[in-house]
Amino acid sequence: MADWQPAIETELQSIFPQNMPPPxxxxxxxxxxxxxxxxxxQTSPADDVKRLNNWFxxxxxxxxxxxxxxxxxxxxxxxxxxxxxxxxIIHKLWSLIPVSVAKTTPGKAVGFMFIPFxxxxxxxxxxxxxxxxxxxxxxxxxxxxxxxxxxxxLTYCILMCCSIIPYLNILTSxxxxxxxxxxxxxxxxxxxxxxxxxxx
Numbered sequence: 564m565a566d567w568q569p570a571i572e573t574e575l576q577s578i579f580p581q582n583m584p585p586p587x588x589x590x591x592x593x594x595x596x597x598x599x600x601x602x603x604x605q606t607s608p609a610d611d612v613k614r615l616n617n618w619f620x621x622x623x624x625x626x627x628x629x630x631x632x633x634x635x636x637x638x639x640x641x642x643x644x645x646x647x648x649x650x651x652i653i654h655k656l657w658s659l660i661p662v663s664v665a666k667t668t669p670g671k672a673v674g675f676m677f678i679p680f681x682x683x684x685x686x687x688x689x690x691x692x693x694x695x696x697x698x699x700x701x702x703x704x705x706x707x708x709x710x711x712x713x714x715x716x717l718t719y720c721i722l723m724c725c726s727i728i729p730y731l732n733i734l735t736s737x738x739x740x741x742x743x744x745x746x747x748x749x750x751x752x753x754x755x756x757x758x759x760x761x762x763x
Contacts, residue, residue: 608762622648656754660696691716697753709756711749
């Protein structure tokens with residue numbers, strides 16, 4: 564409106580503090596290539612290395628004991644425990660990928676794997692995509708001999724999709740589990756190499 568005035572020049576001036584300084588502009592935001600680990604984790608790389616090794620060892624023991632005994636309750640418990648430690652490993656490995664290049668967040672990588680049917684697609688992002696991301700990071704940091712076999716990670720995802728086909732799922736599940744464990748170990752080793760590079 565044409566006759567508007569600054570509030571401090573009207574009868575409302577009594578509610579305004581005297582000599583109030585002007586607001587200070589916030590500093591400009593400058594994004595940096597942080598990793599999820601740098602944002603979320605307060606542990607040292609050495610602690611993370613030990614944790615990854617322990618998680619994988621527990622995962623492997625639970626799988627080795629749980630699958631043969633899966634016909635009884637204790638075996639199913641071992642398989643469930645193996646899946647839990649697998650989720651820990653995947654979450655930690657995704658946290659090592661810079662936010663600027665990561666295809667997903669650690670939480671989504673794990674959480675979306677529990678959505679029925681969608682998880683068949685999501686394995687291509689969370690598992691195969693992780694293999695690609697780890698290879699990119701190890702190359703960027705010039706870390707030799709820690710490449711994850713992307714062909715194996717892709718094969719695992721395809722086999723998991725085939726596991727919904729009756730009769731064929733028996734063979735694909737067995738092959739998928741073997742490839743899954745081998746590829747996960749490669750991923751764990753690549754992640755440890757990245758952590759050791761950080762602490763060097």
